[in-house]
């Protein structure tokens with residue numbers, strides 16, 4: 001099977017590296033189409049497959065094509081690919097918001113899979129939610145799932161609307177976590193810790209909290225209770241977060257991401 005990744009940015013490169021690292025594909029099977037000549041030249045220096053600047057020399061040879069360009073670049077990309085598309089080719093899109101129907105129509109393709117990964121895919125700790133159009137066969141779906149599994153965990157969903165929701169939770173989610181970490185780091189700096197001490201305190205606290213949570217079946221709420229001594233410091237922090245409606249604000253942020261995903265699909 002020949003794989004063509006279109007868009008050699010954060011995610012496209014992550015996929016290429018992950019497939020090769022896990023030996024699910026060889027360099028000979030991998031092609032990357034990158035329109036920026038500077039980026040293409042950089043990619044060509046890495047051992048990740050053959051790099052192309054236009055679709056002519058590569059699209060026809062691909063069995064699976066991964067669409068990893070920004071949603072705003074989709075329309076132009078579709079127009080350039082359309083005359084070369086074979087209906088037997090499978091397209092896997094990771095573009096936020098862009099619907100399977102739009103992809104199928106734009107490309108004149110039948111077999112479309114839509115997935116929403118996230119950036120921790122770079123270290124095999126990603127979370128991907130995916131769905132498929134009816135004409136994708138079971139074998140094709142399993143093949144793609146095996147590829148996605150090299151980047152972390154995967155969940156199949158029936159409803160395409162769940163992909164937009166996943167975009168707002170796991171797709172954009174790492175940024176929310178880093179945003180909270182950044183705020184904690186600022187607090188630590190203001191309390192007198194050096195930059196490196198503050199970074200260690202925050203990252204090790206997140207790491208510990210997540211590992212602890214993952215090793216038990218207690219809820220987040222129960223863990224918060226376990227940290228919070230009656231009349232103590234955690235309670236004081238939690239009360240302030242409640243007064244300032246931080247919880248609601250985080251939900252509002254995720255909702256804004258969902259709305260934007262829907263908007264990008266229109």
Ligand SMILES: NC(=O)C1=CN([C@@H]2O[C@H](COP(=O)(O)OP(=O)(O)OC[C@H]3O[C@@H](n4cnc5c(N)ncnc54)[C@H](O)[C@@H]3O)[C@@H](O)[C@H]2O)C=CC1
Pocket residue numbers: 006007008009010011012033034035036039068069070071073076077094095096116117118119171
């Ligand atoms: N960055 C993230 O955390 C995540 C991104 N995504 C989705 O992945 C897609 C890619 O995101 P990033 O990798 O972050 O973007 P990026 O901007 O790093 O990479 C996109 C690449 O596509 C190239 N490109 C644009 N039009 C092209 C064309 N017609 N032919 C060939 N190459 C073309 C650009 O030059 C660029 O190198 C987006 O649609 C985004 O919604 C999904 C989940 C997570």
Ligand SMILES: O=C(O)[C@@H]1CCC=N1
Pocket residue numbers: 096167171172
């Ligand atoms: O911000 C974005 O639009 C993309 C989709 C999920 C993460 N990054």
